[in-house]
Amino acid sequence: MNAIALKGVERRLGDFVLGPLDLTVPRGAVLAFVGPNGAGKTTTLDLLMGMGSADRGEIAVLGKHMPRDQVAIKSKVAYVSPDLNFTPWGSVGRALDFVRGFYPDWDVTRCDRLLEEFSVARKERVAALSFGARIKLSLVMALSRDAELLLLDEPTVGLDVNARLLLFREIRDFVKRADRTVVISSHQLSDLEKLADHVAILNKGKLIAAGPMAELVERHAPKSLEEIFVGLIAGGA
């Protein structure tokens, strides 16, 4: 079964048109979702989380229909974005306590361990956190649950080296569990090449390549993912 299935999905935002997108992500995959700025990556992830609705097409997440089954989907999906803003809760602890109340599978011990490893304290003021620390807080929230799908929108932006390595370790641990799927949108292609086994490349709202990472790299050998990406975007590959 697919973790994500997009069929003819289209979304118009002013002059920008996303899609039509046809994309499937098998369960257990780690998908590198890449594209230049403004390609539509965040808009696609937003649609998967019910933030806005598609003008056309069908969206299925974990075998369920979005937005019809959005509550069931969101119970099993963890989402990270640099745009998540926790200032209304004042402190890290309160933001965590708020979100914890909605997930019965919240693991307090794992949360405390992650807070310590990411060096974020519960008593810290959200407004005083650095940009990287805010991302860490989002990551702690996402990883403290037993989610089946991780949607990570630019999770490495602003992270220090240690936090980035820690994130990769957590993602590897996460996918070791049965049928756990990860979608990572990032511009750090060298990191993604090591971590992901599937890739989807988006440009100007259109999907220009999608499939297993090994196939794509093999087809364009000896080029790296970064070189393949640049070539595809330029239209020369």
Added chain:
Amino acid sequence: MSGAVLRLVRDIPPLMAAYLLFQAVLGLILDFSWITHPYGNPMLMPGVLLAINGSVIAPKLPVWRMLPVTARDIDRARWWHSVGIPFVLLGFLMAASVLIAMALGTRNASWRDIGLSWGGQCAVCVIMALVWMVMPLARRKWGRWSGLIVLPLLLLYFRLLVSERGDLRPSLEMAIPAAILAAILLYALAGRWPLPQSSAIWATPSGAAGKAPSRFPGWPVLLRANLGVWLWLWSLMAFGCLALKYFMPSFDLALFGWIFGLMSAQVAVINLTTGMRVFRALPLSGARLSFVLVLLLVCVQGLSLSLFRLVLEIAGDTMPAPAFLAPLIFPLLYFPAALRFGMRVAQFGYALAIIVLAPLQLMSRDTGTAPGAMTGLLLIAALSSLWIWREIAHGHHAYRVQPLVPARWRGAD
């Protein structure tokens, strides 16, 4: 004015320019009304209206500091925004009002009073410019308690602007030269001005608590986190209303005082709008999330208005029960406007919502027109709730709203 300062002074976005124009027109009307009917003390309110420009440029400073300009250039531009331009504009507005009144043959204010009004309006601008400087300094010294500085300032404003107690003219004759001296001093000290305080601090919940996991996770945590801010605003509302009543015994709190009751709605709307992406990622349907947020806004506003009702009792004023409906539903109109148009436009939405609801609020005070007004208000509430649901469940603007938090100053807040 050097070229660099001039470029900074001209850095006014069209929306802000439109807002200033609106304030200027309002100032012209106030000046003209007072010149034709010079009741009580000189008219200083236009000074307050235009002095606000000194604070709205604060979020621009992080960008200005990156430019190849000196700290002195920046502070001089700040001076022109908060003191210089208002001085000139207020003079122009007063002159225009006088000319119109003379043309119509309705100038009843004496030349001395007209001079005192213009000078007093300029003095208000200088006082406000000083306040914008004192606030961050106080913040550094006393932390969140520095918010208490608002209380004596409120008393000062009421004394200057609306007081029916005593003649303000002798005080103005002393205050105007002092203000001119202070304005010159401020200009001379350009380059040494303290950095401004970000406007969002007072609306942001304190992070002092939350060390231990809460026994009541979920929505109660959001209420608990914001309780401190709301308590502060409710206290300020009570203090403001009672102080206003003291300085202006003839002022009918029930007529306009309810606008004070909207302060907590402002914070509630800003904070909920800021957290929309977090809310939407929760396992809640669009309809349920909309329902919870509507309930939350109405409850907060209900509490605020209950307190306002108590303040009315103390002040000896009364407001008919139907007249509470308009302020009660106010956040329901303001919230979707913020979700759809973003925070900056929402500041205008705040005033717009008041303008839309105020006539119905006035109508609801009269027993004859109350049923019609209440029907209209309930209809607005229902349509606004639908609008909230539409923005949350189907819109995308709500998740792209930029928070009203200017770039932070390291060590300043």
